[in-house]
Amino acid sequence: MAPTRNAAVIFNQVPTGYPEPGKTTVYDTTRTIDLDNVSLDGGVLLKIIVLSNDPYLRGKMYDARGVSSTLGAPDVYALYASPFHLGEPLSNYGVGRVLRSEDARLRVGDHVTGVLNFEEYAVVGRSSVSGLRKLENKENLSWSAYVGAAGMTGRTAYYAYHEYAKAKKGDNIFVSSGAGAVGSQVIQLAKLDGLKVIGSAGSDDKVAYMKDIGADVAFNYKTTSTEDVLKKEGPLDVYWDNVGGSTLDSALGHMKVNGRLLECGMISAYNTKEPYAFKNIMRIVSFSLSVHGFVELGLADKWEEEFYREYPALIASGKIKYREERSPFSQAGEAILRVQMGDNVAKSVIVVEED
Numbered sequence: 001m002a003p004t005r006n007a008a009v010i011f012n013q014v015p016t017g018y019p020e021p022g023k024t025t026v027y028d029t030t031r032t033i034d035l036d037n038v039s040l041d042g043g044v045l046l047k048i049i050v051l052s053n054d055p056y057l058r059g060k061m062y063d064a065r066g067v068s069s070t071l072g073a074p075d076v077y078a079l080y081a082s083p084f085h086l087g088e089p090l091s092n093y094g095v096g097r098v099l100r101s102e103d104a105r106l107r108v109g110d111h112v113t114g115v116l117n118f119e120e121y122a123v124v125g126r127s128s129v130s131g132l133r134k135l136e137n138k139e140n141l142s143w144s145a146y147v148g149a150a151g152m153t154g155r156t157a158y159y160a161y162h163e164y165a166k167a168k169k170g171d172n173i174f175v176s177s178g179a180g181a182v183g184s185q186v187i188q189l190a191k192l193d194g195l196k197v198i199g200s201a202g203s204d205d206k207v208a209y210m211k212d213i214g215a216d217v218a219f220n221y222k223t224t225s226t227e228d229v230l231k232k233e234g235p236l237d238v239y240w241d242n243v244g245g246s247t248l249d250s251a252l253g254h255m256k257v258n259g260r261l262l263e264c265g266m267i268s269a270y271n272t273k274e275p276y277a278f279k280n281i282m283r284i285v286s287f288s289l290s291v292h293g294f295v296e297l298g299l300a301d302k303w304e305e306e307f308y309r310e311y312p313a314l315i316a317s318g319k320i321k322y323r324e325e326r327s328p329f330s331q332a333g334e335a336i337l338r339v340q341m342g343d344n345v346a347k348s349v350i351v352v353e354e355d
Contacts, residue, residue, distance in 0.1 A: 003033065007329065008120070009027055010026045010027075011087070020333075021334045041126050041127075043126050044098050044102070044132070048095075049111070051332075051349070052147035054181070055267045057339075089119050091116060092118070094147060096113075098110045113135055113146050138312075139312045144324060148181055149181075155300070157185035160262050160264065161190070164292040167195055168193075172235065175199045179346075184209070200220075203220060235259075237259055239252075249278050252280035257288055258289070263292060267342070324347050328350075329352045335348050
């Protein structure tokens, strides 16, 4: 068979601020692959269906030598997120369909999820194929759901909420970026447990969505003071942080004694040079607060199987809702920028092949 086009999104340049399409990332249509003869090295050849676009990808766009062009120092992201390599495809969680297999677990036609390259076709060799999970999809969800609510973003919410929130009915939780892919799942988990939920987001459309999924109090932080809302609606038992910066500082100032802070992300700092100067940081000590930083993979051994037994069915039943913003593969760079700027209105997924 003649070589087949294998377009990819390439990490082309380390950004100094927001990642720029065409500079930071380049959509390369010149790459090819021999689908019949490419070596599988004991693994599988996949047709990529859909890829996840998440805020943390910005944290992987640093100098592979360990020096951040943004921070000018060894990059904190290197502690948990290995860098993308210049001239090579980006990678993130995705779903692919098996075209060829040398792995006994996987057959042609199976759908799998795992960390995949941003390319149309990908070989996952012997050293990495064990990281792929075969998707049964008994609930007949869209494959794109498995990079969102039924995938990494849902897992992130489910794992950490159950591990660290220690929530009980009547507790008060604040979720920043509550209309986002992770935050919206946290809101719904908290409502299933009978908590009072406060959610913040950056547009009126996002505020309406938070109300639709059950938030008791939803506000636009760009037009309404976070401090004023928390003063009125707090104090807080739990804060789920996707933002960091001044929002985290306000939450610290309105926590109850023995409150729990779940540190999922700090997007306010991903594209800036200056660290935020906290005013309420001493509250961690004086109020005996528990601060839990985490990454999804670190909790997978404990919660993954329970998640896949329970969560897809909750989504299929409508008890857990989600929405998507779908971008074609050729516009992945633009989609990545939208997420970093907070302009996306739903979970951002990059569609390589319509499912």
